[in-house]
Amino acid sequence: MAARYEQIAAELREAILTGVHPVGSQLPSEAELAARHAAARGTVRQAVAILAAEGLIGSRQGARRIVLGGERSQSFAELHSFAQWARSKGHAVGGEVLAQRRRPAGAAESARLGTAEVLEVLRLRTLEGEPVLLERTVYASWIASAVEELPPDCESVTQALYDKVGLVFAYGEHLIDAVAAGSEDARLLGVRRGSPLLRQRRITTTQEGRPVEWSDDRYRAGSVAFSIRNSIGANPLTRLAL
Amino acid sequence: MAARYEQIAAELREAILTGVHPVGSQLPSEAELAARHAAARGTVRQAVAILAAEGLIGSRQGARRIVLGGERSQSFAELHSFAQWARSKGHAVGGEVLAQRRRPAGAAESARLGTAEVLEVLRLRTLEGEPVLLERTVYASWIASAVEELPPDCESVTQALYDKVGLVFAYGEHLIDAVAAGSEDARLLGVRRGSPLLRQRRITTTQEGRPVEWSDDRYRAGSVAFSIRNSIGANPLTRLAL
DNA sequence: TAGGGGAACTTGTACAGACAAGGCCAGACC
DNA sequence: GGTCTGGCCTTGTCTGTACAAGTTCCCCTA
Structure with a gap:
């Protein structure tokens, strides 16, 4: 059984991918998501943190979260x-x-x-x-x-x-x-x-x-590419001089 | 003024980079870090989550966190x-x-x-x-x-x-x-x-x-490379077929 | 009409407590 | 000696609360 925050994250991801929350739109507030899923706000925050790390959504203090991109990958x-x-x-x-x-x-x-x-x-x-x-x-x-x-x-x-x-x-x-x-x-x-x-x-x-x-x-060349989403907040990819 | 968890993360990063916590060694437990910094456990967890996202440390439920790598990059x-x-x-x-x-x-x-x-x-x-x-x-x-x-x-x-x-x-x-x-x-x-x-x-x-x-x-070619650390938990980099 | 002020809303940070799940180790047992 | 078990330790999950900080938007004013 997956953790509660993973379920919420999965539901949100699904909602984004199926167009319930189109690219560029605002996500519901944490309070609303918490109420909707009958979970504490902290749990909801864990869920949206996953999507943010995936580059699916962006967030700024004070403003609603924004849907940045569509399809994403896993792991x-x-x-x-x-x-x-x-x-x-x-x-x-x-x-x-x-x-x-x-x-x-x-x-x-x-x-x-x-x-x-x-x-x-x-x-x-x-x-x-x-x-x-x-x-x-x-x-x-x-x-x-x-x-x-x-x-x-x-x-x-x-x-x-x-x-x-x-x-x-x-x-x-x-x-x-x-x-x-x-x-x-x-x-x-x-x-x-x-x-x-x-x-x-x-x-x-x-x-x-x-x-x-x-x-x-x-x-x-031409067969495979690597893809990264990143944000000001966090990303693990860096450049190196050789 | 940086957030508390960022300060703790910075101190831990510094301690790892200067060899206080060598690669392969165990980090102090969350409880001990919390006591040492006079912070709540949740705050310490935010700090170590940063280092984990940077690929600096790894963690498994039940076991102490392990130092995985040395120098890291930022942003x-x-x-x-x-x-x-x-x-x-x-x-x-x-x-x-x-x-x-x-x-x-x-x-x-x-x-x-x-x-x-x-x-x-x-x-x-x-x-x-x-x-x-x-x-x-x-x-x-x-x-x-x-x-x-x-x-x-x-x-x-x-x-x-x-x-x-x-x-x-x-x-x-x-x-x-x-x-x-x-x-x-x-x-x-x-x-x-x-x-x-x-x-x-x-x-x-x-x-x-x-x-x-x-x-x-x-x-x-030969001038620049990209570097990624990732873990089972999270990484934003993926492969794409062309 | 343009601009300022402010209230309401939203996310960020921090604390405290509780229980679950899994690793670790020592002591008991075969 | 080797193995197994049980208890302790540590991390993972979840709840609830409080306040700080930033955004948004409406209303009032000049």
């Missing part, structure tokens, strides 16, 4: 797991492991993952049958054997590892930039060498903050 | 304004307007900005004297004259418009992908045609949700 899983994202959007997702081997960790990998040995995996992912993503992932040694036992065409590694060993990918740090396709990238993704790729490098940790994997994902 | 301004971001990081920022003209809005622009006429501006931005960013921005007509009066080498348009007419850029929606440099892009950024660029398209609105500008920003 961490969407950014972390290609398969979960694709499936939730109704895309046909595929993939296969092209190479997989254990090797000693380099200095940077050892520092990031905290292990002396790593499992290196090269995966090609497809969307609607077209190759769009090349994943070069390095797993910490303590999870390596579980990864090795997965079938090569496993769609969602995230899901599989959760089912298998109860591993939860809880936190991620991502670095997004553009790079030119190397010769291997070009061959596997079916593009010309030097053509632009969208690169997402990420390190993922468990709930306890223990690093699990370090990955370099390269998307064929 | 919306950082993503919105190139100049404000660069200055806050201590980079030498420059820029100039290469072209500027009024013209009728296309259908897509009219839908996005809600005006029939727009002001189109082409700006080249430099970091440490090197050209890194090409901005193609389209402003809504109601702000056009204020933009036209800015000096061509104005560093921060955001700042200038705030000082001039009190305009606040409050909400933004961003789309990030990779593209190949066109011939104009290549000439102005000093790269070869077809080389990868990191593209950030964004639409920005006022506090009231009124659209102000629509921009296509292209970064030279």
Whole structure:
């Protein structure tokens, strides 16, 4: 059973998406929402805070909340797991492991993952049958054997590892930039060498903050984009000079 | 005077950054923090919620909060304004307007900005004297004259418009992908045609949700990256199929 | 008619208390 | 020794109240 504030948030989201509260219009006041849902104002505030964090609504002290945008997305899983994202959007997702081997960790990998040995995996992912993503992932040694036992065409590694060993990918740090396709990238993704790729490098940790994997994902240009809504109040995305 | 919970958040952030609470360690409990700051538990929870949203700490019901990462960044301004971001990081920022003209809005622009006429501006931005960013921005007509009066080498348009007419850029929606440099892009950024660029398209609105500008920003590869921390709980960044 | 003042409304901040849910650990038990 | 259980601790959820701060809009006045 979801928390009360999550139910209220879901109802409000639904109301916005179905046009009950069109873009640009004002939301009911907290007091009214509280009365309508028979909840305390604090609970309603938790609900609208979720929508604000999603970028769906904006708020300023003294004025009613405003509907900023329409359709929105959900969660961490969407950014972390290609398969979960694709499936939730109704895309046909595929993939296969092209190479997989254990090797000693380099200095940077050892520092990031905290292990002396790593499992290196090269995966090609497809969307609607077209190759769009090349994943070069390095797993910490303590999870390596579980990864090795997965079938090569496993769609969602995230899901599989959760089912298998109860591993939860809880936190991620991502670095997004553009790079030119190397010769291997070009061959596997079916593009010309030097053509632009969208690169997402990420390190993922468990709930306890223990690093699990370090990955370099390269998307064929024109296949995938990242979307962010932000506001003066809060946003986690930043720019970095290289 | 900042709010109480912001002060507590700032103190905690400082304590994490200076190593009082090292990465991987546990934070004091809410009860203890409340006692230490002579605040209610709810206030402390608001403070730690900020740090959690920044990706600095993680939390799970029942267990103490864990320090996940070190240095972090701040704000919306950082993503919105190139100049404000660069200055806050201590980079030498420059820029100039290469072209500027009024013209009728296309259908897509009219839908996005809600005006029939727009002001189109082409700006080249430099970091440490090197050209890194090409901005193609389209402003809504109601702000056009204020933009036209800015000096061509104005560093921060955001700042200038705030000082001039009190305009606040409050909400933004961003789309990030990779593209190949066109011939104009290549000439102005000093790269070869077809080389990868990191593209950030964004639409920005006022506090009231009124659209102000629509921009296509292209970064030279290797000069700038975007960084995101996220968690199971919340994150605003998502992937989009194209 | 244009502008100022102010009341009513709305969101932001803060406090206090209560219970639920889940993690952690030590001691008991097999 | 290993395992399980129960109690304690910590975070999550929810309620209710009070006041501060900012917005909106109407009415009165010049």
